[in-house]
């Protein structure tokens with residue numbers, strides 16, 4: 001049913017990727033280890 005099982009952004013736990021949403025531009029960073037937004041360079045929340 002899901003053609004891209006790795007992009008489980010609807011059925012997964014929102015908390016695990018919510019911190020990866022850039023507070024500046026709103027883009028979802030795909031790298032869970034990222035500390036900064038790859039688009040605008042803003043620091044991502046790390047708590």
Ligand SMILES: [Zn+2]
Nearest residue numbers: 022025037040
């Ligand atoms: Zn950004």
